Amino acid sequence: MSHPRLESVVCASPAGMHRMAYWEWGDPANTDVVLCVHGLTRNGRDFDALARALANDFRVVCPDIAGRGESDWLANPVFYSVPQYVADITTLFARIRARRLAWVGTSMGGLIGMAFAGALAAARRTPGKGPGAAAKAAALPVLSGMVLNDVGPHIGTAGLMRIGSYVARRHTFSSFEEAVAEMKAIAAPYGEHSEAQWRELARHIYIQQDGAWVPNYDPAIAVGLAPHDGMSQAAAEQMLWQCYETMDGPVQILRGADSDILVPATLEAMLAARSDARAVEFQGVGHAPSLLHDTQIASVAAFLRHAVLKWPL
Numbered sequence: 001m002s003h004p005r006l007e008s009v010v011c012a013s014p015a016g017m018h019r020m021a022y023w024e025w026g027d028p029a030n031t032d033v034v035l036c037v038h039g040l041t042r043n044g045r046d047f048d049a050l051a052r053a054l055a056n057d058f059r060v061v062c063p064d065i066a067g068r069g070e071s072d073w074l075a076n077p078v079f080y081s082v083p084q085y086v087a088d089i090t091t092l093f094a095r096i097r098a099r100r101l102a103w104v105g106t107s108m109g110g111l112i113g114m115a116f117a118g119a120l121a122a123a124r125r126t127p128g129k130g131p132g133a134a135a136k137a138a139a140l141p142v143l144s145g146m147v148l149n150d151v152g153p154h155i156g157t158a159g160l161m162r163i164g165s166y167v168a169r170r171h172t173f174s175s176f177e178e179a180v181a182e183m184k185a186i187a188a189p190y191g192e193h194s195e196a197q198w199r200e201l202a203r204h205i206y207i208q209q210d211g212a213w214v215p216n217y218d219p220a221i222a223v224g225l226a227p228h229d230g231m232s233q234a235a236a237e238q239m240l241w242q243c244y245e246t247m248d249g250p251v252q253i254l255r256g257a258d259s260d261i262l263v264p265a266t267l268e269a270m271l272a273a274r275s276d277a278r279a280v281e282f283q284g285v286g287h288a289p290s291l292l293h294d295t296q297i298a299s300v301a302a303f304l305r306h307a308v309l310k311w312p313l
Contacts, residue, residue, distance in 0.1 A: 004051065004062070006070065009095050011088040013079045020088050021070035022063040023047075026055035031099035032308055036062045037089070037109030039288065040225075041167060041217050043069030045204035046106065050291045053301050057309060061096055063089070065108075067218035069204065077220035085112045086119065102145040102308050104300060107261065107288050110151035111240065117143050118243025143248035145307025147300055150259050150288035152266040153240035159260035159287055160225070168222035173213040179206040189256065189286025197292050241273075250276035252303040254296070256285035278303075 004023035011020050023044045034054055036047040044062030051060040064071040065085055074080060089112060093101075105113035120140060127137030166186055173179045183202040193201070207216045244251075251274055255262050271277050280299050282289050289296050305311040 002052070004048070008070075009088075009091050011066070011091045013074060013076070013084055013087070015074060015076035015079060018066055018072040018074055020063055020066055020072070020092065022061055022092060023051075025051040025060040025062070026058055028059065030059040031097065032058050033096055033098035033100070034058045034060045034102045034104060034304055034308075035089075035092075035096075035098075035113075036060060036104040037106070037112050038062070038065065038068070039107035039109060040163060040221065041068070041205070041215065042106070043071075043204055043216065045069070046201075047104070047291065048200075050104070050297050050300060053297050054304065057305060058102075059096070059098075061092070063092055065112075067221045069216055073218040073220070077218070077223040080218075080221045080224040082108075082111055082115050086115045089116050090119075098141055100144045100308050101141050102147075102304050103143060104147040104149065104291075104304075105151065106149040106291070107151050110148040113146055113148065114153065114240050114243045114247065117146060117247035118239075121243075121247050145250055145252070145304055146247065147252045147254065147303060149254045149291065150256055150262045152253070152262050152270050153237055153244050154263070154266045154269075156260045156263045156266075162260065164222065164225045167225060168219050170214065170219050173206070176202070176206065176213055179213040187290075189258065189260075190288070190290045191256070191282070191285035193290065193292065197290070200292065201290065244270065245273050249274060250278070250307055252300070252307075253277060253279045254289050254299070255279060255281045256287055256289055257281050257283045258286040259288070261287040 004025045007024055008019045008021045010017055038044055038046045043064040047062045054060050066088060067073050067080055103113040120143060124137050124140050127133040180199055180202045184198055205216055206213045253270060255267055267279060271279060291297060302313055306313045
């Protein structure tokens with residue numbers, strides 16, 4: 001299929017209800033599902049090329065996380081945070097009814113994936129109380145595989161500062177060509193791309209509004225990047241390490257060789273923490289591999305087919 005279906009679910013935050021849109025590829029009855037979750041300022045259409053490559057074998061579900069793309073902006077920006085995103089994904093998870101589930105998470109999408117996978121594994125290990133709680137917990141699906149695209153439990157400080165420098169800016173452009181030029185500047189760490197690929201990267205990130213082209217996300221998502229005290233940052237990182245170490249596997253870690261988000265020491269620690277983790281590094285790329293190049297798509301597709309469908313590598 002060449003185009004996805006646009007669907008949505010209604011999610012809740014302490015500030016009220018909001019709609020989360022998602023793009024679905026492949027047979028809607030297929031219960032082998034790959035959930036693809038984008039980076040901080042991106043949206044679910046980032047995965048179009050990967051989804052087309054997977055759609056014959058999987059149902060591919062690509063949400064626009066709240067505040068991005070076709071999803072609602074949150075009434076209170078303080079809830080632009082991983083715990084809220086995990087809650088929203090849990091609502092989506094109940095809708096899609098996957099028998100086997102795999103995850104592809106780029107940057108922020110990988111953080112959400114680790115937190116969600118850790119919660120899923122914990123629910124299976126320590127069921128809650130009430131009638132049938134143990135049976136319900138045992139029936140939760142196992143996460144068949146996780147692709148972490150240039151992200152780990154520890155975030156490189158230099159990369160975080162670089163991203164924070166442009167997220168809250170609300171530039172407007174008089175033409176799409178000007179928007180593409182900004183995309184090339186912001187996304188230069190993605191590495192070499194053709195002009196058609198740069199336009200594809202920009203096509204769903206900038207929209208026309210009142211005769212101008214503007215970024216297709218709520219600039220208030222930057223609230224989630226505000227500095228926290230050292231204790232809370234350390235606690236959040238410790239929680240992500242625990243989720244990473246205990247979540248269902250196997251794990252494929254993609255890294256741009258020049259990444260300032262997934263630094264070499266973090267990658268080494270991630271590989272040491274799990275015997276079922278493997279790394280694929282792409283030269284000439286920083287943060288993050290765009291998953292538009294054939295080699296990147298082929299690597300992810302082979303891993304997912306092996307992890308979920310048990311095809312040989």
